[in-house]
Amino acid sequence: MISFIKGILSYQTETSAIVETGGIGYQIYLSPNTLAKLPQIGYEVKLFTYMSVREDDISLFGFSAMEEKEMFLKLLSISGIGPKGALAFLATLTPQEIVMAILSADVKTLSSVSGIGKKTAQRVILELKDKFTTEDAVSLPLEGISDGMELGNDAKLEAIEALTSLGYSRSEAAKALQSIDTEGLSTEEILKLALKKMISF
Numbered sequence: 001m002i003s004f005i006k007g008i009l010s011y012q013t014e015t016s017a018i019v020e021t022g023g024i025g026y027q028i029y030l031s032p033n034t035l036a037k038l039p040q041i042g043y044e045v046k047l048f049t050y051m052s053v054r055e056d057d058i059s060l061f062g063f064s065a066m067e068e069k070e071m072f073l074k075l076l077s078i079s080g081i082g083p084k085g086a087l088a089f090l091a092t093l094t095p096q097e098i099v100m101a102i103l104s105a106d107v108k109t110l111s112s113v114s115g116i117g118k119k120t121a122q123r124v125i126l127e128l129k130d131k132f133t134t135e136d137a138v139s140l141p142l143e144g145i146s147d148g149m150e151l152g153n154d155a156k157l158e159a160i161e162a163l164t165s166l167g168y169s170r171s172e173a174a175k176a177l178q179s180i181d182t183e184g185l186s187t188e189e190i191l192k193l194a195l196k197k198m199i200s201f
Helices: 034-035 068-074 083-094 095-103 117-133 134-138 154-165 169-178 189-200
Strands: 004-012 016-021 024-029 044-054 057-063
Touching: 004 024, 016 034, 024 034, 024 044, 024 083, 034 083, 044 068, 044 095, 057 068, 057 083, 057 189, 068 083, 068 095, 068 117, 083 095, 095 117, 095 169, 169 189
Parallel strands: 024 057
Antiparallel strands: 004 016, 004 044, 016 024, 044 057
16 A cells, blocks of 8 residues: 655646656546645655555545545445545545534535435445544644644534534534634634624525
């Protein structure tokens, strides 16, 4: 198993990149999120990878963050979802949105993924719901900020619980909190801002 590849970005398409290391160019299929984070051609890049081996094909799939790879692997564990299907989830939803949709049994959000029907979405929820908690979702890094920063803290977690008690799904609550700067705010203050966001959705 190739856990990661570190080398020079030699070429990039809309769905993949070629990374050269040790005189070999590896074609790696990427999610849009990872593609957006690639450096310019000629610069060094490190990608966490998964190698898919079938009778007629060997392919590499790459991710800029370990959290994204771990979500990919969990989705692969679902019967009927292959590497391209798992990548389709990450092309549509962030790992955080996937976790929230699973926890809130949000079939509509999961079935919005290209090629994923209602039955497959229900299977994802059934098989993965016991593998996540709300804490898992709020501790995942937000897109567009440094990997060292986290969404989760006690006030945000309490705000999510409050929003779900008001009838919102956890995925809706997480979406509202993503765009709020909550540093130094109390649970009540976060909740008020989140409710304003909810109204605008």
